[in-house]
Amino acid sequence: QVQLVESGGGLVQPGGSLRLSCAASGSFFRAYNMGWYRQAPGKQRELVAAISSGGSTNYADSVKGRFTISRVNANNMLYLQMNSLKPEDTAVYYCNGRVPGRDYWGQGTQVTVSS
Numbered sequence: 001q002v003q004l005v006e007s008g009g010g011l012v013q014p015g016g017s018l019r020l021s022c023a024a025s026g027s028f029f030r031a032y033n034m035g036w037y038r039q040a041p042g043k044q045r046e047l048v049a050a051i052s053s054g055g056s057t058n059y060a061d062s063v064k065g066r067f068t069i070s071r072v073n074a075n076n077m078l079y080l081q082m083n084s085l086k087p088e089d090t091a092v093y094y095c096n097g098r099v100p101g102r103d104y105w106g107q108g109t110q111v112t113v114s115s
Contacts, residue, residue, distance in 0.1 A: 002026040002104045004095045009109030016085050016113070022078040022095030022106060030073040033098050036080045038091035038111075045094070049080060062088075085113045 008020040020036065035050035049059045049069035057069055068081040078095055090113050095106040 002029075002032070002097055002102075004097055004104055004106035006093065006095045006106045006109040009093060009111045011112045011114065012085055013115050014086060014113055017081070017083045018085065018111060020080040020082065020093055020095075020109060020111075022080075024076040024078065024095075024097060026076075028099075029076040029097075031099060032104075034069075034071055034078045035096045035098075036069060036078075037094045037096055038089075039094070039108075040088075040091040043091075048093070051078070082111070085111075087113050089113050 003025040005023045006020060008018060010018060012018050031053050033052050036048040037045050038048050039045040047060055048063055049067055051057045051069045051071050059067060066084045070079045090111060092108040092110050094108045097104045
């Protein structure tokens, strides 16, 4: 069983930055493919960024060049550095971890971009 706990959300002005963190409990974190998803009010949950167990990354077109996903396997940590934030980035951000047959989610952290 893996538990994921996000932190780092908050209110930020357009153009600002935030760094989200996801702490994972349990063993074998390094084997998990990890990702950040977000869900805005009235919209479906969408993939923001993902990083494989081997370190390969991919990003939604809307965040390319602005967001960076990273992981530190030794500390069971996943990060999302978000720069040049826009009002349309406002959403609840969720940490996800998966291996074949298993899919884990955090409780989410709110990010609000507003002046």
